[in-house]
Amino acid sequence: MEFIIIILTLIFLLVLIKTIYKININEIKQIGNNNKELDEIVKKYPTNIEICKSILKKLNNEKVNIQEDKEANNCLYIAVSDKIIIANMRDSFTRIQTIAHECLHSVQDRRILLFNFIYSSIYLTVFYIIVVLAVFKILPYKIVFITIYLILSFIYYFVRSYLEDDAMIKARFFAKEYMEEVKISDEEEIDKIVKEYDKLNSIGIKTVNYKLFSTAIIRIIILALIFYLRWGDMIIYPDVYLSNVKDITIQFLMENKLKALILDVDNTLIDYYKNLSEDIVNWANELQGQGIKLYILSNTNKKEKVEKVANKLEIPYKLFAKKPSKKGFKQIQKELKIESSSIGVVGDQIFTDVIGGNRSKMFTILVDPVTKKDYFYTAWKRPLENIIKRKLKKGE
Ligand SMILES: [Mg+2]
Ligand SMILES: [Zn+2]
Secondary structure (H helix, E strand, C coil): CHHHHHHHHHHHHHHHHHHHCCCCHHHHHHHHHCCHHHHHHHHCCCCHHHHHHHHHHHCCCCCCEEEEECCCCCCEEECCCCEEEEECCCCCCCHHHHHHHHHHHHCCCHHHHHHHHHHHHHHHHHHHHHHHHHHCCCCCCHHHHHHHHHHHHHHHHHHHHHHHHHHHHHHHHHHHHHHHHHCCCCHHHHHHHHHHHHHHHHHHHHHHHHHHHHHHHHHHHHHHHHHHHHHHHHHHCCCEEECCHHHCCHHHHHHCCCCEEEECCECCCECCCCCECHHHHHHHHHHHHCCCEEEEECCCCCHHHHHHHHHHHCCCEECCCCCCCCHHHHHHHHHHCCCHHHEEEEECCHHHHHHHHHHCCCEEEEECCCCCCCCHHHHCCHHHHHHHHHHHHHHC
C-alpha cells in the first residue's frame, strides 16, 4: 500500500511541475528548426571544429581534444578524457551556441566534473543492484532503500543541473562575443541570432532541468513499482478466501498448521442486525473441543454487543482494536503464547482484518460478509474489495 502512495505522489509531483513551468518539449524543436534566414547567415561561419577552437582559445583552454562524430546526435564533453565530441548538427543557426556550451563544460571545476562522472555511474549501478535484489526478493527494509535512492537522486539532480545551467547560461554570451570578434555578420544579424538564442534558452533551460529531475523521479517510481509487484500484494491479499467461517474446518486448520483463530465480529460472526446463528455457535464449540484457541478482536467500541457474542461462544475478546494496527494482534499472540504463523485471522474486510493480519505475519482468511448490508463506514470499501476478490477467484 505504501508503494502505491509513493508512486501516486511522485507522478503528481511530475505533472504539477510540468504544469507550473509549462514544459513543452515540442516548442523547443520548433524554434531550433524553423529559421531558414538565420541558418543562411550562420552557414557563412567556419566549420564546427574551427569555431570550437576559437572559443576554446577565448577560454584559455586549448588542450582539449576535439572530435567530430557524424553518427552522434548530441554534442558532448567527456571530462575523463578531456574531449569534446561534435555531433552532426546539420546547418542549424544554433550550432555556435551549442559548441560554446560544450567548450564551457571543459573549463568547469574539474573536481565537480569528475565527481559528476563517477557519481552518475554509481547512481546507475545502485539502481540496477536494487532492481535485481528486488526481483529476487532479497531486499530488506524496502522503504529505507527507497529513501536512500531518493537522496542519491537529489544529489544527482543538483550536481547535473548545476553543471548544465552554468554552461547553458554562459553559452549565449560566448557565442555573441565570438560572432562579434570574427566579424562575419553585421551587428543587426548578430542581434537577431542572439535574440533567437535567448528565446531558445528561456524554454531550453527549464526543459533540461525538468528532464534531469524527471529522470531521477522516474527511477524511484520504477523501484516503488517493482517493490509493489514483489511485496505489495502480500499486504492486501489474504492467504485464503472462503465464503463463510463455517468453511474453516478442523481439517483445514491442521493442513495449514493453525492452532488459534482471531475472529472479527461484525459481518463475520454476526449480521447487521446483531444475530448470531446457531450454526456459528456449533462451529465454535466444535473447534474449541478439538483444542483450537479462539479469540475475538473487533474495531467496535460497543462492549455490550461483543460481550454477548463472546459469552455465548465462551471465548475472550478485545475491543477497539484499530485494525489494521498490529497492536491488538500482537497482544493476543502474547496471551496465547503461539507463534504468529500458527494463528489464523478471520474477517470480512481486507482493509482492516486482512491487512492487519498480514502485517502481524499471521495466516489471513477472508470471508464473505454475513449480510450484504453494511455500516456506512464499511460500505465505501466494498467495491475495492470486490475487485480483489474477483482476482482471487480467478487465481484458483
Ligand atoms: Mg467486519
Ligand atoms: Zn551540457
